[in-house]
Amino acid sequence: MVVKKRQYYGFNGFHMPPVPRAPRSARQRGLSLNKKKVEDSQLCAFELLASLAGKLLQESESSASSNASEANNQPIIGGGGVKCEQAEDRPLKAECLDHGSCRESAFVTGFSSPNGDQKSLLNDFRHAESYSILERSSMISNSNSSEKVGADLKTVICKSKSVCENFTGKVEDSFDSKVACDGYVDNGFRRHQVGDGLDTGGLTAENACSLKDPMEMCMKFPTLIKPDSDVELPLRREPVPNTSIPRRRNDTNWGMKPHYRKRKLCYSRESCNSPDKSLTGDKNGTAVMLHGANGVSSSVIGHQSPFHSKDSHVKFSIKSFRVPELFIEIPETATVGSLKRTVLEAVSAVLGSGLRVGVLLHGMKIRDDNRTLLQTGMTSKENLDTLGFSLEPIPVQAPPPLCTEDPALLPCDTSQLISSSPTTPIIDSGISDALPDPPPSTNLDTNTESNHESVSSHSDMVTDDTLLDSRALVAVPPINAEALAMVPLSQKSKRSELVPRRTRRPFSVSEVEALVHAVEEVGTGRWRDVKLRSFEDADHRTYVDLKDKWKTLVHTARIAPQQRRGEPVPQELLDRVLAAHAYWSQHQAKQHSKNQAAILKITVAHAVRNGVEDSHSI
DNA sequence: GTTAGGG
DNA sequence: CCCTAAC
Numbered sequence: 017m018v019v020k021k022r023q024y025y026g027f028n029g030f031h032m033p034p035v036p037r038a039p040r041s042a043r044q045r046g047l048s049l050n051k052k053k054v055e056d057s058q059l060c061a062f063e064l065l066a067s068l069a070g071k072l073l074q075e076s077e078s079s080a081s082s083n084a085s086e087a088n089n090q091p092i093i094g095g096g097g098v099k100c101e102q103a104e105d106r107p108l109k110a111e112c113l114d115h116g117s118c119r120e121s122a123f124v125t126g127f128s129s130p131n132g133d134q135k136s137l138l139n140d141f142r143h144a145e146s147y148s149i150l151e152r153s154s155m156i157s158n159s160n161s162s163e164k165v166g167a168d169l170k171t172v173i174c175k176s177k178s179v180c181e182n183f184t185g186k187v188e189d190s191f192d193s194k195v196a197c198d199g200y201v202d203n204g205f206r207r208h209q210v211g212d213g214l215d216t217g218g219l220t221a222e223n224a225c226s227l228k229d230p231m232e233m234c235m236k237f238p239t240l241i242k243p244d245s246d247v248e249l250p251l252r253r254e255p256v257p258n259t260s261i262p263r264r265r266n267d268t269n270w271g272m273k274p275h276y277r278k279r280k281l282c283y284s285r286e287s288c289n290s291p292d293k294s295l296t297g298d299k300n301g302t303a304v305m306l307h308g309a310n311g312v313s314s315s316v317i318g319h320q321s322p323f324h325s326k327d328s329h330v331k332f333s334i335k336s337f338r339v340p341e342l343f344i345e346i347p348e349t350a351t352v353g354s355l356k357r358t359v360l361e362a363v364s365a366v367l368g369s370g371l372r373v374g375v376l377l378h379g380m381k382i383r384d385d386n387r388t389l390l391q392t393g394m395t396s397k398e399n400l401d402t403l404g405f406s407l408e409p410i411p412v413q414a415p416p417p418l419c420t421e422d423p424a425l426l427p428c429d430t431s432q433l434i435s436s437s438p439t440t441p442i443i444d445s446g447i448s449d450a451l452p453d454p455p456p457s458t459n460l461d462t463n464t465e466s467n468h469e470s471v472s473s474h475s476d477m478v479t480d481d482t483l484l485d486s487r488a489l490v491a492v493p494p495i496n497a498e499a500l501a502m503v504p505l506s507q508k509s510k511r512s513e514l515v516p517r518r519t520r521r522p523f524s525v526s527e528v529e530a531l532v533h534a535v536e537e538v539g540t541g542r543w544r545d546v547k548l549r550s551f552e553d554a555d556h557r558t559y560v561d562l563k564d565k566w567k568t569l570v571h572t573a574r575i576a577p578q579q580r581r582g583e584p585v586p587q588e589l590l591d592r593v594l595a596a597h598a599y600w601s602q603h604q605a606k607q608h609s610k611n612q613a614a615i616l617k618i619t620v621a622h623a624v625r626n627g628v629e630d631s632h633s634i
Numbered sequence: 635g636t637t638a639g640g641g
Numbered sequence: 642c643c644c645t646a647a648c
Contacts (some may be wrong), residue, residue, distance in 0.1 A: 518642065544636065563637075564642070 521556055523565050528585055531562055531569070532592045539600040540566065569593045 523531070536549035543566075545558035551557040572580050573590035 515643095520642075541637070543638095559636075561642080563639095567639085 190506055520558075522582055525583065525585060525589070527551075527554075528558070528565070528569065531565055532589050532596065534562075535600070536596045537564060538594065539603070540597065541600070541604070566593070566597075570597050573597075 046539040530550040531546065534546040538545045538549060543563040546562050547557065551562060569585070569590065570593055572585060573594045577584075577587075
């Protein structure tokens with residue numbers, strides 16, 4: 017199973033950074049290479065949580081009958097995951113059932129080592145307001161440890177009720193969670209919940225342990241987790257504005273960081289590992305957004321419960337949505353408060369402009385709304401892992417320059433999508449980084465992330481996050497679209513309004529004659545000379561006008577007389593036009609000396625022709 | 635600023 | 642005639 021997972025990630029091209037125990041900094045960078053252990057551990061936590069949650073839900077939902085089979089079959093995507101799930105399932109279920117409320121919320125807080133050294137706790141949370149959170153804190157460190165740990169732990173947060181209920185199969189994702197993590201994980205929140213869970217008597221550590229090896233769980237988890245979801249605006253999230261800032265700094269400590277370079281992988285793993293990642297993800301995500309433009313990817317958790325034969329339902333838990341990128345430029349002297357406001361405004365603008373939801377599977381946007389989940393393959397576990405939702409600005413008028421939203425722009429979309437989607441690895445992050453702005457980051461939030469590493473914390477409000485990430489935050493969508501639209505319009509209007517079209521002044525026969533004569537002498541291609549020679553005093557006749565008139569004269573001469581409009585031009589002049597045009601077309605006219613000769617030739621030719629005719633007539 | 639062409 | 646690209 018693990019292998020699969022890896023492959024999966026591999027597909028993405030990202031390697032999850034291992035994280036488990038090493039200090040974040042170490043992990044993130046150096047360790048990143050070490051995927052296995054760390055990752056696994058991390059993953060496990062999530063997976064466990066997810067799996068547990070999912071199972072609980074499923075069971076609660078489904079009849080008991082399905083359970084056994086499910087456990088076997090359901091393995092989460094990751095092979096390892098499967099086991100965990102299975103093992104876990106029952107215990108969890110039992111727990112849930114006992115409690116009866118499991119579906120409402122299940123939380124797992126600390127996970128311990130597989131061996132049992134570590135403890136894992138599974139808690140039930142019932143507070144509606146609270147969101148269930150799965151953390152793998154213990155893995156990293158003591159759950160008690162506080163914020164940092166929490167941060168690292170970060171993981172999946174769900175709205176307790178809705179989410180939990182929804183969870184069926186696994187829980188994925190997470191990156192996003194960063195926000196969630198921030199908020200909750202830190203501090204008190206986490207503890208609080210934990211405490212609740214314990215008190216509640218929900219799942220206990222024991223249970224958790226029983227579930228399985230944390231390691232395994234972790235392993236699985238990763239698979240579940242999707243990298244793509246980067247940032248998130250957790251729906252649920254409570255605002256924690258004030259705290260947010262401080263936290264972030266803390267977050268940084270947390271160590272999450274972003275690896276933007278591979279956002280996905282980073283996310284996934286990091287997220288698992290630490291909350292930072294989420295932040296990172298944001299950033300990365302942001303970057304991604306830039307590319308893509310649009311949207312917003314969401315961290316989604318999809319659960320599927322294939323087992324239930326009854327009516328198969330696919331459950332999705334959408335933790336958060338990434339906010340479209342916003343670009344914020346603000347003076348260094350601006351206050352943090354103003355920065356927040358600025359970001360908030362930007363975010364509000366984006367959200368307020370109207371959004372539509374996009375569904376991505378395997379990084380591909382599913383545009384056909386008529387397809388069933390089954391048809392799209394969304395019901396399969398594997399696919400679920402790659403499932404993602406995106407918020408896209410509704411194209412208001414002109415499609416934004418970016419490809420962002422418009423589905424029409426496949427490439428862009430794809431890229432974006434891809435980036436967002438966990439499955440596909442994304443490059444953007446790199447780009448974003450590149451773009452970066454060291455400066456901006458510095459200004460804005462230094463803390464946030466000038467380094468990817470430093471993490472921004474999710475803890476902060478979305479806004480905050482946004483800001484942080486912001487180094488490049490731009491609400492691409494609506495704003496750009498409008499702006500774009502505006503530009504063109506304005507331009508058009510300009511011309512008409514500002515510079516009224518000149519009044520039409522048809523050439524008189526005499527003017528035509530003068531023009532023909534001039535062209536015969538200097539040739540075509542020397543309109544300025546023609547102007548000077550024959551229309552010097554005619555201010556309303558520019559050399560461009562003369563050129564255009566010659567063009568029309570040639571055309572007129574070539575068409576049937578009946579087709580000609582306007583004041584009739586003597587055929588004689590039209591003949592001269594054709595003669596001169598033919599001549600100069602072959603001679604490139606340019607030298608005056610030659611011109612003179614040319615003139616003669618032309619004249620002669622013309623005369624000859626006429627003469628011939630005349631002779632005949634005569 | 636001119637040319638050359640498309641609109 | 643306008644608008645632009647290309648000189």
